[in-house]
Amino acid sequence: MPPDYSTILIVDNAEFIRMVVRLRLEGAGVVPNKIHEAENGLEAYDLLVAKGIANILCDYEMAKMDGIELATRLFIAEQRRGLRFVLFSGTPLARITAALAETGLDIPIIPKTRLRESWTQPNTISAWFPELAATLPSLQK
Amino acid sequence: MDSPVADDVAQKTVRIMVVEDVDFNLAILTTILAERGWQAVTATSGEAALDILAKDTDFHIILMDIGLPGIDGIEATRRIKENPAWRAIPVIALTAETAAGREHLLAAGLDGYAEKNFDPGQLFAAIDKHLLPVCVNRLETGAAMTNPEEHLELDVETLLATYTDKATLCRIAKAFFTDTDKQLALLGKAMTAGDQAVILACCHSIRGSSAIFTAQKLGTAAQELATLLREGKKNEAEAAWQRVLAAQESLRNHVTTRLDLSLQNQETGRHPRF
Numbered sequence: 001m002p003p004d005y006s007t008i009l010i011v012d013n014a015e016f017i018r019m020v021v022r023l024r025l026e027g028a029g030v031v032p033n034k035i036h037e038a039e040n041g042l043e044a045y046d047l048l049v050a051k052g053i054a055n056i057l058c059d060y061e062m063a064k065m066d067g068i069e070l071a072t073r074l075f076i077a078e079q080r081r082g083l084r085f086v087l088f089s090g091t092p093l094a095r096i097t098a099a100l101a102e103t104g105l106d107i108p109i110i111p112k113t114r115l116r117e118s119w120t121q122p123n124t125i126s127a128w129f130p131e132l133a134a135t136l137p138s139l140q141k
Numbered sequence: 142m143d144s145p146v147a148d149d150v151a152q153k154t155v156r157i158m159v160v161e162d163v164d165f166n167l168a169i170l171t172t173i174l175a176e177r178g179w180q181a182v183t184a185t186s187g188e189a190a191l192d193i194l195a196k197d198t199d200f201h202i203i204l205m206d207i208g209l210p211g212i213d214g215i216e217a218t219r220r221i222k223e224n225p226a227w228r229a230i231p232v233i234a235l236t237a238e239t240a241a242g243r244e245h246l247l248a249a250g251l252d253g254y255a256e257k258n259f260d261p262g263q264l265f266a267a268i269d270k271h272l273l274p275v276c277v278n279r280l281e282t283g284a285a286m287t288n289p290e291e292h293l294e295l296d297v298e299t300l301l302a303t304y305t306d307k308a309t310l311c312r313i314a315k316a317f318f319t320d321t322d323k324q325l326a327l328l329g330k331a332m333t334a335g336d337q338a339v340i341l342a343c344c345h346s347i348r349g350s351s352a353i354f355t356a357q358k359l360g361t362a363a364q365e366l367a368t369l370l371r372e373g374k375k376n377e378a379e380a381a382w383q384r385v386l387a388a389q390e391s392l393r394n395h396v397t398t399r400l401d402l403s404l405q406n407q408e409t410g411r412h413p414r415f
Contacts (some may be wrong), residue, residue: 013342013346014324014350016319016320016321019312020316023309090349090352097198097225101226108229113352113353
């Protein structure tokens with residue numbers, strides 16, 4: 001299934017955080033049924049494959065397949081192209097960045113607290129998911 | 142999964158690179174950062190900052206002057222964000238720009254900005270946005286706080302500024318308690334069973350949700366429990382667990398009062414005490 005850039009997957013074991021992110025995305029104009037949720041990396045993988053989701057906003061620390069494991073499977077083991085993957089974490093990021101660099105993955109990591117901030121500024125959502133932003137009238141100049 | 146970096150921050154070994162070409166300004170900034178016990182590493186040009194990063198990436202924040210000799214702050218930031226090993230470090234512009242100029246800085250890739258007026262309160266506020274709230278003890282500075290005890294429970298002003306309407310905030314609050322009650326029920330079972338992996342996972346989840354919900358006291362209590370277990374201090378863990386439970390109920394009462402909500406504990410069926 002070709003990647004659908006109007007879709008996004010939120011991956012976090014906490015339902016509360018998924019809800020916060022969903023609200024922010026809906027606030028930016030993403031259609032509710034284009035927003036999908038998963039509790040862990042394994043569940044996320046199955047959804048991505050089944051629905052052709054192109055944008056992934058994923059927690060780093062999860063019990064069943066963490067964020068780096070999921071990204072490694074998608075980008076290195078399976079060589080999937082065209083996906084936008086943003087990792088977030090509740091811990092400061094320098095050492096996680098080092099772990100990520102060891103895998104050779106080139107994906108952005110953001111602090112979890114950024115999820116609380118406004119995403120309506122074009123520089124935020126457009127930087128993370130430019131193709132998704134391009135589908136949102138609220139973010140077009 | 143352990144979070145050693147979070148522990149570093151909790152113990153205030155925060156490292157901040159300050160990129161500024163004027164020695165006098167550098168001295169002021171490092172003095173301000175030292176007020177919180179934070180370590181400043183200084184660079185007097187964009188090139189020097191990149192040289193430091195090539196050898197040492199262990200920074201929580203970079204404070205970046207824009208008008209630098211050689212490559213300017215925007216170009217230095219662009220190069221930082223190009224490098225996968227560096228790009229996650231938030232770069233905060235030190236600027237006297239107008240609102241339009243600041244938007245330009247954000248569009249150029251900087252993560253935030255701070256007024257270049259060397260006001261400690263404003264500088265700390267800009268930095269705090271990019272550090273874990275649970276790890277930054279704002280009580281110590283009293284910066285931007287009207288009631289420190291209230292802010293430890295919940296930063297209602299930030300929540301209202303974020304979610305703007307009360308209906309959404311109430312929905313968020315209910316989801317928060319549904320989630321954390323579930324995590325606390327799991328945590329209680331894991332405490333009884335002595336299952337350290339589950340305890341740490343639950344603490345991590347509670348801490349993360351607390352950071353988003355601005356519930357500093359609960360996040361800190363969960364962090365303390367995790368730290369004690371990682372340090373093998375099991376005798377002290379029971380008391381820490383009780384502090385987590387107390388922080389949750391205290392928060393529930395606080396939110397109930399402030400937001401006029403009925404927040405029943407979904408796991409125990411108990412209503413908060415009034």
